[in-house]
Structures are given as C-alpha cells and as structure tokens.
Amino acid sequence: MTAVDLPAVPRVLIAEADPWSRDLLKQVLLNVRCDARLDVCADGQEAATLLRDKTYDLILADWELPGIDGLSLLRSVRQKHRSLPFILLSNRNDSASVREALPLAPTAYLTKPLNMEGLTQRLQDLLLNEGESVYCEIPPLAPGMALPMFLERRRDVCDGAPLRVDVKAAVQHSLAPDGLDLRQLEEQVKTDPQITAVLIAAANSAGHHGTPVQTLAAALQKLAAGQSMNLILGLALKHNVVLGDPALVAYAERHWQLSQDTADYGRRLARMLELDHERCYCAGILHRLGDLALLRCLEDWRLGGGALDDEVIGESLFTFGAAYGSALRTRWRLPLELRQLIAATYSLEGGVYSRDALVVNLAAQMARLTEHEGLEALAKSKTARLLKVGLSELTRVRKA
Numbered sequence: 001m002t003a004v005d006l007p008a009v010p011r012v013l014i015a016e017a018d019p020w021s022r023d024l025l026k027q028v029l030l031n032v033r034c035d036a037r038l039d040v041c042a043d044g045q046e047a048a049t050l051l052r053d054k055t056y057d058l059i060l061a062d063w064e065l066p067g068i069d070g071l072s073l074l075r076s077v078r079q080k081h082r083s084l085p086f087i088l089l090s091n092r093n094d095s096a097s098v099r100e101a102l103p104l105a106p107t108a109y110l111t112k113p114l115n116m117e118g119l120t121q122r123l124q125d126l127l128l129n130e131g132e133s134v135y136c137e138i139p140p141l142a143p144g145m146a147l148p149m150f151l152e153r154r155r156d157v158c159d160g161a162p163l164r165v166d167v168k169a170a171v172q173h174s175l176a177p178d179g180l181d182l183r184q185l186e187e188q189v190k191t192d193p194q195i196t197a198v199l200i201a202a203a204n205s206a207g208h209h210g211t212p213v214q215t216l217a218a219a220l221q222k223l224a225a226g227q228s229m230n231l232i233l234g235l236a237l238k239h240n241v242v243l244g245d246p247a248l249v250a251y252a253e254r255h256w257q258l259s260q261d262t263a264d265y266g267r268r269l270a271r272m273l274e275l276d277h278e279r280c281y282c283a284g285i286l287h288r289l290g291d292l293a294l295l296r297c298l299e300d301w302r303l304g305g306g307a308l309d310d311e312v313i314g315e316s317l318f319t320f321g322a323a324y325g326s327a328l329r330t331r332w333r334l335p336l337e338l339r340q341l342i343a344a345t346y347s348l349e350g351g352v353y354s355r356d357a358l359v360v361n362l363a364a365q366m367a368r369l370t371e372h373e374g375l376e377a378l379a380k381s382k383t384a385r386l387l388k389v390g391l392s393e394l395t396r397v398r399k400a
Contacts, residue, residue, distance in 0.1 A: 009035050009036065009037060010033060010036050010037070010057040010058060010127055011036070011037040011038075011039070011054065011055065011056050011057050012029060012033075012036050012037070012038055012039070012056060012057065012058045012059070012060070013038075013039050013040075013041075013047065013050055013051065013054075013056045013058070013059045013060070013061070014026060014029070014038065014039070014040045014041070014060045014061075015040075015041050015042075015043075015044065015046075015047035015059070015060070015061040015062060015065055015070065015073065016040075016042070016060070016061075016062045016065075016089070017042050017043065017062060017064065017065055017066055018062075018202075018205055019042070019205055020198070020201065020202035020205055020231060021062075021112075021227075022040060022042065023234070024114075024230060024231060024234040025060055026038060026040060027234050027237040027238055028116065028119055028120055028123065028234065028237065029060075029123055029127075030237075031120070031237045032120060032123040032124050032127055032128065033123075033127045033128070033134055034134055034135075034136035035134050035136055036127070039054070039056075042066075043065055043066045043067045043068075044061075044065035044066065044067040044068030044069055044070065044072065044073055045067035045068055046067075047061060047065065047068070047073055048068050048073060048076065051073070051076070051077065056084070057084075057085070058084075058085045058086075058087070058123075058126055058127065059073070059077065059084065059085070059086045059087070060087045060089065061073050061074065061086070061087075061088060061089065062089045062090065063088060063089065063090035063091075063092060063097075063101075064090065064091060070088055070089070070090070071088070071100070071101060071104070074086050074088055074101070074104045074106055075104055078104050078105065082105070085107045085126050086106050086107050087106065087107055087108045087110060087122065088101055088106040088108070088109050088110070089110050089111075089112060089114070090109070090110075090111055090112065091111070091112050092111070093111040107122075107126070108122050110122075112226070112227070113224070113225075113226025113227045113229075113230055114226075114230060116230055116233055116234075138303045138304060139304065140304055140305050141301070141304040141305050141306055145306075147301060147306060147312065147316065148319070150297075150301055150306070151294070151297060151298075151301075151316060151319075151320050152320075154297045154300070155320065155323055155324055155327050156327050156331065158293050158294075158296065158297050158324065158327075158328070159238055159239075159293075159296070160194050160197065160198065160289065160292075160293050160296070160328060160332075161193050161194040161197075161289055161292035161293045161295075161296060162194065162240065162241055162242060162243050162252060162292060162295065162296045162299075163192060163194055163195070163235060163236065163241045163242065164191060164192040164193070164194070164252075164256050165188065165189050165191065165192040165195060167189070167195070167232050167233055167235055167236045168233065168236060169188075170185065170188035170189050170232070171185070171188075171229055171232060171233060173188055174188055179225055180225035180226075180228070180229055182220045182221065182225060182228065185220060185228065185229075185232075186216055186217055186220055189216070189232065190216055190281075190285070191256075191260055191285070192285075193256070193259055193285050193286055193288065193289045193292060194235065194241075194289070194292070195216075195232055195235065196216045196219075196282060196285050196286060197286055197289055197328070197329075197332060197334065198231060198235060198332075199216060199219040199220065199223065199228060199231060199232070200213055200214065200215070200216065200219045200282075200334060200335075200338070201332035201333060201334060202219070202223060202227070202231055203218070203219035203222040203223050204333060204334070204335060205333070210222075212335035212337070212338075213335070214279050214282065214335050214337060214338040214341075215278040215279055215281075215282045216278075216282060217278060218278075239300075240296055240299045240300060240303070241296075243295065243296065243299050244299065244303075245298075245299060245302055245308065247308065247309070247310055247313060248295050248298055248299055248302075248308070248313065251291075251295055251313055251317070252292060252295050255288040255291045255292050255295075256288075256292070258288055258367055258368070259284060259285050259286070259287060259288045260284075260285070261284075261366070261367035262284035262285075262287060262345060262360070262363050262364045262366075262367040263280075263281045263282070263283075263284030263285040263363075264281075264284070265284070265362075265363035265366045265367055265397055265398070266280035266281055266283065266284040266359055266360045266363035266364075267280055267281040267284075268397045268400050269359045269362060269363055269387075269389070269397055270356070270359050272389075272393065272396075272397065273355065273359065273387065273389075275355055275356055275359060276356060279338070279341060279356060280341070280356055280359050280360050280363065282338065283338065283341040283342045283344070283345060283360045284345065284360060284363055284364070284367075286329075286334075286338075286342055287325075287342045287345040287346070287360075287364065288325075289325050289328055289329070290321050290322060290323070290324035290325020290326065290327070290328060290329075291317055291321040291324070291325065293324045293325070293328055294316060294317060294320050294321050294324045295313070295317075297324075298313060298316060322346075325342075329342065340357070341356060341357060341360055342360075344356075344357035344358075344360050344361045345360045345361060345363070345364035346364070347361075348361055348383070353386065355387065358383050358386055358387050359387065361383050362378070362381075362383045362384060362387060362389070365378055365381070365383065366378065366394070366397070366398065375391055375394045375395060375398065376391060378394060379391040379394055
C-alpha cells in the first residue's frame with residue numbers, strides 16, 4: 001500500500017511495552033501526520049483485540065511485546081492482509097531473527113535504538129504523497145471553559161516543562177568521531193529540568209531493571225547513547241516546547257534560574273560535606289518542574305484563545321504549581337528517594353532528616369535570597385546548625 005491508497009485521515013496502531021519508547025513513536029508519527037487517528041497500547045493481547053475490532057492503515061509493533069509478541073501479531077495480520085503496512089520493531093539484530101521475520105513480509109524491520117531519520121522517512125513514504133504536508137490547526141477552547149477548570153483537567157496529562165536547551169544543538173555538540181559522547185551530552189543538557197526528568201524516568205521504566213536511577217549521569221549510562229539521543233530529540237517534536245508568550249518566557253526564566261541556583265548551591269554544599277553532590281544537584285534542577293509544566297499549559301490556554309496577564313500567571317502558579325510537580329513526579333515514577341529529596345527543597349517534615357535533605361533545603365533557601373540579602377540569618381537557621389555550616393562556609397559556597 002502506498003500513500004495514494006490511504007484514506008484522508010489514516011488510522012494507525014502503535015503497540016510498544018516501554019512507555020517512553022511508545023511516546024517517542026507517537027511523537028515521530030504525529031510529526032509526520034498530525035491528523036492521524038492513533039490507538040496506542042502496551043501489550044500484544046490488547047493490540048490483537050484492537051486489530052480484531054478496527055481497520056488500520058499502518059501498524060507499528062514491537063517484537064518483544066508481553067502476552068502476544070509482535071511477530072505473532074504480524075503473522076496474524078498477514079493471514080488476512082498481505083499488503084497492510086506493518087513496521088516490526090525489535091531489540092534483535094541477529095541474522096536468525098531477521099530470517100524468521102522476513103517470510104512474513106514486514107514493511108520494515110527496524111532494530112533498536114531506532115534511527116529517527118530512517119523511521120521518519122519510512123513514515124513519510126507510507127503516510128504522505130510526494131511533496132505533501134499536513135497542517136493541523138490548534139483546537140479552540142471549549143465554550144465556557146474557565147482557566148481553573150482547564151488547568152485542573154490538564155494536571156494529570158500534561159507533557160511536562162518547556163525546553164531550556166536547544167536539543168538538536170546539544171546532540172550535535174556531543175557527537176564525536178566514534179559516536180555520541182555521553183559525558184559531553186550530560187554537560188550540554190544538565191541545566192534542563194525537562195530533559196533530566198524524562199531521561200531519569202525512562203531509565204527507571206519497565207524496560208530497564210536494577211538499582212533505581214536518581215541522577216542524569218546514571219540515566220545516560222543506563223539508556224546508552226542511542227536511546228538517550230532518541231529521547232532527547234523526540235522532546236523537540238512535542239508541541240509548545242518553546243514558549244511564545246513574552247510574559248510566560250519571563251516567568252520560565254525566573255524558575256529556570258531558581259532551579260539552577262538551587263542545584264549549584266546544593267552541589268557545592270554536598271561536595272564540601274562529602275555527600276552525594278550529583279543527587280543534590282539533580283533535586284535542585286527538578287524542584288521547579290511543576291511550575292514550568294504549568295507555564296507550558298498556560299501557553300496552550302493562550303493559543304486556544306484564552307486570555308493571559310501577569311496577575312493570572314502568578315495566581316495560577318500559586319494555586320497549581322506544586323500540584324503539577326507532584327503529579328508529574330508520581331506519573332513519571334521518579335524514584336521515591338529522589339522525590340523525597342526534591343520535597344526537601346520546600347520544607348523538612350518529621351524529626352529525622354538525612355544530610356542530603358538538609359543540604360538541598362539549605363541550598364533552596366540560599367537560592368531564594370536576593371542579591372542584596374546577606375547570609376547571616378541563614379547561617380543561624382536550624383538547617384545550617386544541623387549541618388554545622390556557618391557564615392564563612394555559606395559565603396564560600398555563594399561566591400564559588
């Protein structure tokens with residue numbers, strides 16, 4: 001089947017067990033055909049049910065699906081539709097696996113980590129006529145929709161924060177003659193809360209096992225170069241990852257700077273006290289993720305026709321910012337210990353505190369001081385006293 005044979009709006013099935021790989025496939029496909037009707041599932045049994053009940057124009061399925069695997073789905077489809085486009089994805093790149101799949105005539109057999117350009121080209125060939133492109137208008141807000149209701153509904157489904165880093169440039173700067181340099185990539189993206197959160201979440205997803213990952217460096221090592229690069233580049237395909245409203249940009253810059261200062265102070269304090277400075281840095285970078293995600297949703301509100309001003313933005317952040325952060329950290333299943341460390345940037349609860357928690361709490365207090373405020377009061381605070389950190393140490397951390 002060619003693009004000419006497709007209906008005006010194609011229906012596509014994506015079957016992929018790993019949530020972050022599933023999201024990446026969805027974003028790549030929508031970047032090619034933003035109007036496509038998508039069904040997305042995580043196991044082969046659900047995919048088989050959907051295939052029985054609906055007619056599709058394209059199927060993307062992972063061989064390693066739980067329940068009914070992708071090869072079995074392909075075999076079932078080929079018994080009824082010899083020409084239906086079916087892209088089989090797999091971790092298997094050995095010749096025996098390829099020989100097993102080829103008699104079933106997959107439209108493409110793509111091994112992971114996926115080549116994003118190659119996948120995009122395949123989808124364009126299947127879903128678009130030569131020279132064709134599809135434009136999708138931003139849907140207007142529902143009649144009578146109030147901003148609080150809009151934000152309440154978006155809280156549990158939002159895609160996270162806008163991007164601070166130009167991901168294409170970051171990847172390009174990290175390419176070495178022998179491939180992607182993970183250390184250089186970490187340096188390029190470590191200031192971005194969205195990238196940090198997504199990579200940590202992906203490294204702890206169902207497709208990866210072992211000790212929970214709590215830092216960007218550990219996430220990059222666990223995901224390896226190919227998947228790390230794909231996930232980062234995939235973030236640039238999402239809508240509104242770059243804010244367009246100047247007022248929203250100004251708020252985002254303040255929250256990014258507050259995150260950066262907290263992270264830097266946390267790392268310096270942790271190093272001084274011989275604690276885990278990478279975890280403390282990561283907690284600082286992530287602690288304003290909810291506020292930034294809210295700003296991105298406010299951009300959606302604006303583009304849908306909603307009114308915005310400085311007072312509305314400030315009130316929305318005050319009312320919903322913390323709830324957005326909590327919902328994101330839970331939905332993305334960030335490790336509990338990391339979530340607890342992030343929470344410590346806001347307050348210390350209970351009577352027994354880890355030294356790492358005290359460090360990030362003190363770092364956040366430092367970050368909230370204006371340039372004209374001294375450190376004397378902070379040096380006398382309960383947190384500083386518990387850490388046995390005085391004015392001279394805090395001054396050194398601030399000036400470093």
